[in-house]
Amino acid sequence: MVGHEGYNRQRLFVASCIALVTTAMAFSIRADILKELGVQFNISHEQQGLVNLMGIWGFPIAILIMGPLCNIVGMGRLLTLASIGHITGTILTILSPQLGGFPLLLLSTLIIGLSNGTVEAVINPLVATMYPEEKTHKLNVLHAWWPGGLVIGGLLTAILAWMGFGWQVRMATIMVAAVIYLVLILGQKFPPTERAEAGVPFSEMFKEILRPGYLLLMLIMCMTAITELGPDQWVGSVLTDIVGIRGILFLVYTAGLMFVLRQFFAGVAVRAFTPPGLLAVCSVFAAVGLFWLSVSFGSPGMAFVAATLFGIGKTYYWPTMLGITSERFPKGGEFLLAVTGATGMIAAGIAGPVMGAIYDHYTIAHLPPDIAAKVVINGRYSPEAAQKLMEQSPELRAAIEEALRHGASMTFRYVAILPVILIFVFTAMYLYFRAKGGYRPVRLDEEKGGGL
Numbered sequence: 001m002v003g004h005e006g007y008n009r010q011r012l013f014v015a016s017c018i019a020l021v022t023t024a025m026a027f028s029i030r031a032d033i034l035k036e037l038g039v040q041f042n043i044s045h046e047q048q049g050l051v052n053l054m055g056i057w058g059f060p061i062a063i064l065i066m067g068p069l070c071n072i073v074g075m076g077r078l079l080t081l082a083s084i085g086h087i088t089g090t091i092l093t094i095l096s097p098q099l100g101g102f103p104l105l106l107l108s109t110l111i112i113g114l115s116n117g118t119v120e121a122v123i124n125p126l127v128a129t130m131y132p133e134e135k136t137h138k139l140n141v142l143h144a145w146w147p148g149g150l151v152i153g154g155l156l157t158a159i160l161a162w163m164g165f166g167w168q169v170r171m172a173t174i175m176v177a178a179v180i181y182l183v184l185i186l187g188q189k190f191p192p193t194e195r196a197e198a199g200v201p202f203s204e205m206f207k208e209i210l211r212p213g214y215l216l217l218m219l220i221m222c223m224t225a226i227t228e229l230g231p232d233q234w235v236g237s238v239l240t241d242i243v244g245i246r247g248i249l250f251l252v253y254t255a256g257l258m259f260v261l262r263q264f265f266a267g268v269a270v271r272a273f274t275p276p277g278l279l280a281v282c283s284v285f286a287a288v289g290l291f292w293l294s295v296s297f298g299s300p301g302m303a304f305v306a307a308t309l310f311g312i313g314k315t316y317y318w319p320t321m322l323g324i325t326s327e328r329f330p331k332g333g334e335f336l337l338a339v340t341g342a343t344g345m346i347a348a349g350i351a352g353p354v355m356g357a358i359y360d361h362y363t364i365a366h367l368p369p370d371i372a373a374k375v376v377i378n379g380r381y382s383p384e385a386a387q388k389l390m391e392q393s394p395e396l397r398a399a400i401e402e403a404l405r406h407g408a409s410m411t412f413r414y415v416a417i418l419p420v421i422l423i424f425v426f427t428a429m430y431l432y433f434r435a436k437g438g439y440r441p442v443r444l445d446e447e448k449g450g451g452l
Contacts, residue, residue, distance in 0.1 A: 015188075056349035064117075074190060075122045076189075086112060090174045123142065124334075128337065142319070145259075147257075153174075154249070156170065158249060193334045205333045254310060258311055274430065275323060279320055287423065289306050292310075327441035371399055
């Protein structure tokens with residue numbers, strides 16, 4: 001139905017959700033096939049982290065460029081461009097072993113990352129504009145489809161793998177979702193952003209990034225994004241090594257948990273705790289869950305409980321940080337929303353290879369010297385050499401798997417430090433707003449324009 005504004009709010013919201021599903025599918029499927037890509041291209045864990053880096057850093061590059069262009073180019077045109085990029089990047093990834101090898105894999109992953117960032121650049125200001133009175137709630141409902149997409153992608157790739165299909169077929173499923181949201185947006189009218197509709201000048205939007213409160217928010221976004229997305233990049237590989245069962249199933253489980261909590265309980269949670277208070281509670285769950293995951297050696301039961309706590313903990317991080325940005329710094333409009341998302345993805349992108357390096361370092365350190373000499377080639381851990389060695393005898397397999405479990409667990413243990421810090425940060429923020437009469441959104445017509 002088309003409202004008095006001249007655009008179909010419900011259809012645009014659904015299209016935004018499916019566009020986000022597409023980005024999440026690309027993320028979860030890459031997490032699942034990462035180990036196979038390591039063997040296919042004979043690349044180390046650190047180089048696999050570089051693949052993740054390309055996928056994630058394409059996001060901030062696109063969101064920083066496309067975010068401020070939402071009104072100039074048009075949100076519909078930008079979403080169309082994103083869909084074309086998703087389709088093109090997926091095709092090039094599938095063809096990379098035959099056409100360009102590892103460099104083409106990096107390039108195609110970058111293209112998908114750019115498409116993901118373009119989606120995020122559009123849908124956040126679009127939803128904030130369409131639902132100005134309930135931004136944090138609706139952004140949480142929108143971003144429920146990030147874990148929803150992780151579930152869809154994770155289940156698809158797990159089922160197709162069980163049926164015997166290779167990583168190329170599983171990767172191709174991303175194109176289906178891309179075509180669906182492309183069809184939904186074709187011919188649709190899009191609204192101007194809230195900032196443009198309120199008449200806030202373009203130059204004033206950019207000045208908001210210099211506010212001290214927002215700079216603090218950027219730093220906090222780095223920590224929340226690494227906590228949420230850093231482990232997700234490695235969950236398929238890491239939990240396979242720690243627990244011994246398909247790690248993508250844990251990603252599917254935690255994503256399903258996040259979907260339910262965001263979709264049905266976000267409004268209640270935000271009203272009960274306020275955004276800063278909610279994030280403080282989340283940080284407690286995330287810290288305990290991550291550390292527990294790191295000590296769940298070979299125990300699926302322990303890993304399940306730990307994954308539940310971690311899933312609860314990371315649920316509201318991303319959309320609530322976007323909600324705080326839009327509610328407390330409304331004059332920053334689409335630009336600050338873009339910068340917030342870009343900041344999170346840059347931080348998560350750095351976390352990818354750093355976690356990979358930690359993974360490699362502790363794996364190698366835990367190997368007997370004679371085995372390490374055979375699996376470390378040119379200073380890097382070689383999955384191909386390790387795989388060949390494991391096939392030679394049960395003793396060698398046991399030694400390498402034990403080392404992999406140790407290296408994998410340390411990646412999660414290092415990340416667990418961040419939510420511990422965030423517990424104190426968000427508690428202090430909650431107490432600060434409470435002392436000032438409570439947290440509340442800032443109106444665009446208020447003289448001071450908001451802040452922390």
